[in-house]
Amino acid sequence: MKDYKALIHQWMEDHREEGIRLLQRMVQAPSTQGNEAAAQAIVAEKLSEMGLEVEIWEPDGQELQKHPYFYSPRTEFKGSPNVVGVWKGTGGGRSIILNGHIDVVPEGDHEQWDHPPYSGKIIDGKMYGRGVTDMKGGNVSLLLAIESLVQLGIKLKGDVIFQSVVEEESGGAGTLAAVLKGYKADAALIPEPTHMRIFPKQQGSMWFRIWVKGRSAHGGTRYEGVSAIEKGMKVVEHIRALEEERNRRITDPLYKNTPIPIPINIGVMEGGNWPSSVPDLVKLEGRMGVAPEEKMEDAKREMEEWLKMLGRLDPWFEEHPPVLEWFGARWVPGSIDLEHELMNTLVNQYRSVLGQEPVIEASPWGTDGGLLTQVGETPSIVFGPGVTEMAHYPNEYIELDKVFEAAEIIALTLIHWCGAESVGRN
Amino acid sequence: MKDYKALIHQWMEDHREEGIRLLQRMVQAPSTQGNEAAAQAIVAEKLSEMGLEVEIWEPDGQELQKHPYFYSPRTEFKGSPNVVGVWKGTGGGRSIILNGHIDVVPEGDHEQWDHPPYSGKIIDGKMYGRGVTDMKGGNVSLLLAIESLVQLGIKLKGDVIFQSVVEEESGGAGTLAAVLKGYKADAALIPEPTHMRIFPKQQGSMWFRIWVKGRSAHGGTRYEGVSAIEKGMKVVEHIRALEEERNRRITDPLYKNTPIPIPINIGVMEGGNWPSSVPDLVKLEGRMGVAPEEKMEDAKREMEEWLKMLGRLDPWFEEHPPVLEWFGARWVPGSIDLEHELMNTLVNQYRSVLGQEPVIEASPWGTDGGLLTQVGETPSIVFGPGVTEMAHYPNEYIELDKVFEAAEIIALTLIHWCGAESVGRN
Structure with a gap:
């Protein structure tokens, strides 16, 4: 040789x-x-x-x-x-x-x-x-x-x-x-x-988009509205918890030096269009990491189910569930x-x-x-x-x-x- | 008569x-x-x-x-x-x-x-x-x-x-x-x-804009970056605390039926431009209510001082203080x-x-x-x-x-x- x-x-x-x-x-x-x-x-x-x-x-x-x-x-x-x-x-x-x-x-x-x-x-x-x-x-x-x-x-x-x-x-x-x-x-x-x-x-990944609703009102009486930005922040925190949950399951030694093996990144947050109005819609866009041996469909389903739990954390989401879309690029x-x-x-x-x-x-x-x-x-x-x-x-x-x-x-x-x-x- | x-x-x-x-x-x-x-x-x-x-x-x-x-x-x-x-x-x-x-x-x-x-x-x-x-x-x-x-x-x-x-x-x-x-x-x-x-x-009001910085990274290694969206959420929460603080001082009976006499409304939150990148900049825009007998200058100064406290809550803000601007409309x-x-x-x-x-x-x-x-x-x-x-x-x-x-x-x-x-x- x-x-x-x-x-x-x-x-x-x-x-x-x-x-x-x-x-x-x-x-x-x-x-x-x-x-x-x-x-x-x-x-x-x-x-x-x-x-x-x-x-x-x-x-x-x-x-x-x-x-x-x-x-x-x-x-x-x-x-x-x-x-x-x-x-x-x-x-x-x-x-x-x-x-x-x-x-x-x-x-x-x-x-x-x-x-x-x-x-x-x-x-x-x-x-x-x-x-x-x-x-x-x-x-x-x-x-x-x-x-x-x-x-x-x-x-x-x-x-x-x-x-x-x-x-x-x-x-x-x-x-x-x-x-x-x-x-x-x-x-x-x-x-x-x-x-x-x-x-x-x-690692695979998929892009997602989440629409979070609020209810508009004049900023001077903001208590009459529901801020989609505040609700969007709750969704971001909820997704952070999902990321923790998913990474807790990763025990593969190949990931031992990786702080977050399969991160969920929130890359975009956009909501509201007027300083003195309560924003009624927020758009979140992000990338969900998929574990090497995981099926993309399983990861999608886990995110979908996880978002459904929001209603238990805040009754607003019961009546106004965030809308999840899978869009754009994904890598298997x-x-x-x-x-x-x-x-x-x-x-x-x-x-x-x-x-x-x-x-x-x-x-x-x-x-x-x-x-x-x-x-x-x-x-x-x-x-x-x-x-x-x-x-x-x-x-x-x-x-x-x-x-x-x-x-x-x-x-x-x-x-x-x-x-x-x-x-x-x- | x-x-x-x-x-x-x-x-x-x-x-x-x-x-x-x-x-x-x-x-x-x-x-x-x-x-x-x-x-x-x-x-x-x-x-x-x-x-x-x-x-x-x-x-x-x-x-x-x-x-x-x-x-x-x-x-x-x-x-x-x-x-x-x-x-x-x-x-x-x-x-x-x-x-x-x-x-x-x-x-x-x-x-x-x-x-x-x-x-x-x-x-x-x-x-x-x-x-x-x-x-x-x-x-x-x-x-x-x-x-x-x-x-x-x-x-x-x-x-x-x-x-x-x-x-x-x-x-x-x-x-x-x-x-x-x-x-x-x-x-x-x-x-x-x-x-x-x-x-x-x-009530008077003023518009403000706050730029919150992060540090970019690929979403798959998001732990190498600092999310401006997460930091922006901290700023929003900090402003919510300022609103509470300011309204605690309002004892005017004319406001007795008003849940929040002088609200601070966050009307716009915009950050990031790519689902799989860690966002490095977030823009917040809002309206700060000013009490009827308050000087606008005093309200501005209070917001400015309040934002300076962020460094104590999170060392990131010490080195990357949010930038506050007063812009656009204001009503005396x-x-x-x-x-x-x-x-x-x-x-x-x-x-x-x-x-x-x-x-x-x-x-x-x-x-x-x-x-x-x-x-x-x-x-x-x-x-x-x-x-x-x-x-x-x-x-x-x-x-x-x-x-x-x-x-x-x-x-x-x-x-x-x-x-x-x-x-x-x-």
Whole structure:
């Protein structure tokens, strides 16, 4: 096994400039929602060059929206293709999906960037740009891992299915489309920016909106009205109690360092429109975390039942129950068995390449791993080189060394997971 | 005295149709802010007809805004004249200001009105329309009171100064302009819609805005942030405690039937803009009631000091103190001595005309009486025929009988307050 490690390490050293140049080209193709085609063309070209069987298609929004797990602000994906490259194995090995999203969140205010957001500028070993960490850096790790094996003439027994999907940032319609096309494997690896931590479990989440009613009155006689703001505050406190209740049940050691494993965040509170009127309506919007092994439907039901208890705390809610809506984005939770062979393999290769123990945690956010796990029946691990804290922020960057370290670990993982024709030979 | 009462009552009976027609014409001239000229022309014509000395002028916004009590969303009053009519007394009597505002609040959504909002339609003794209760009905009571005395040949000793002002609904710039022009009297009467209750004291109010800070974070790791919504809720609760504290001090028997004499209303709460982000800023807007005898500056200072105590309750506020702003409208509190002779006179004439005891209370809202009291040194009573609950609402109406009852009471009050040349004669 040592020889593979040395071979691959050397290959990475030899192809460092090309790898960096590939990442830079991908960052310089801004792939915000609706504008993914140019970046996908670079990926497709690379896959063809390596000899993979490439499929490119625009997801069919009309079909997708019939699926219960579909969410996207759009149903038309013209100009937003998925790209999949299949490296067929020689047979008898385990298959793997390597999944990364090509879409990036908008760069926001350019004033907040020290360099133009799509420059791909390199300073002190870090490349800067929107999407470099979330998650084009991870995608390049995958491409380098495959390319190293191809160029070194290593033949895998199991299939490697590389997926460059759209729409992860908006709810996962790209991965859902790939799953519904029939792509499946024995396990999956997603190099989202974990900063080299291994996440065998991913928290899901759903957005909710709650309308809280009051009764209007003039502020000078506010006692004649009922303040929707005061009632809304009670609802917020009630939800805080639900969060405590739900987190009390989480005993998973992967969460031992997480103060609130599955938070319920109240992100928006808006009510009233006139200083001297008693507000009669408040809108709350938030995000409910869903435990990795929890069903979203169960979490929804728990929130619904919990809100019904408000009537016992305050008779106002008996007659004016808050109205709960599930809206907008949601990310399906995902997980893999901690004893799953892909976990063992990845952890071992991590140790082997970096000479230290990996940090293994549960993610505080969702990824497309949830859809792969729950819809695609493909258990998923999330592990990638990107800097977690920089995702979605101005001056997003990645440490280039990590891209190559991840590529080495992934290449070795592929050999051990899929099996290699020549494993015994060296 | 009986004869005056009978004479005036008869005069009102005889001029009922003309009075109603006058009110209807005034309602049919929509006098929202900036559009007061047509309604004021009707008033000015009426005053001239009765033989009063009429002054018409557009307030000088440039001059007015130098005054500490000026508030208006505008500083240009072109097309928005004040109208004052002076009925000079024969000498030796007490003077009075009769003040009413001509501006009306916008009619809002026409769909919510059963009849067009400026129809002045009459059904079952009630006239409907925007401004009919707040406060053109009261203004017509004043005009009928003066006209009855003029036509009956009764000569008053003291001056009667009738003021039809703009801008009451936006902060009182019209009355302030009249005060600054030098109009002053021994007392004032304002027929705002009290539904025939007598308000010797009027609550003032001020608008405030509080910015509460938090620290942003992703909702999945919300424990890394500080929710401005949760901190905002603490501020709301702290203000509720201030309201309790301030109202504990109110022992005035005029407030004995008022659950919260000087409320602090939180009318607006707005924070956050993304369900899965921890909100980093919340805006609160509200109205602080000011006691009739309280100085607005003292009330402001109390709020400012109170907010400073937040740091002791939660160290977050120590480093991130909420920012308090006084903005927008404010209404100066007003009052008259309960033993003031105009109070005695009004109460007596009320009893005499209606054969029952008047309800005497403190108002839960401000009027231009505050400016007359505090800037114009003219103590003021608020008493009028309009239906309090309908002010500012769709389907605003007034009971026409009340307009004439108020007119009778006011006419007799003028005789007794200003003195009449012929009082002894009958």
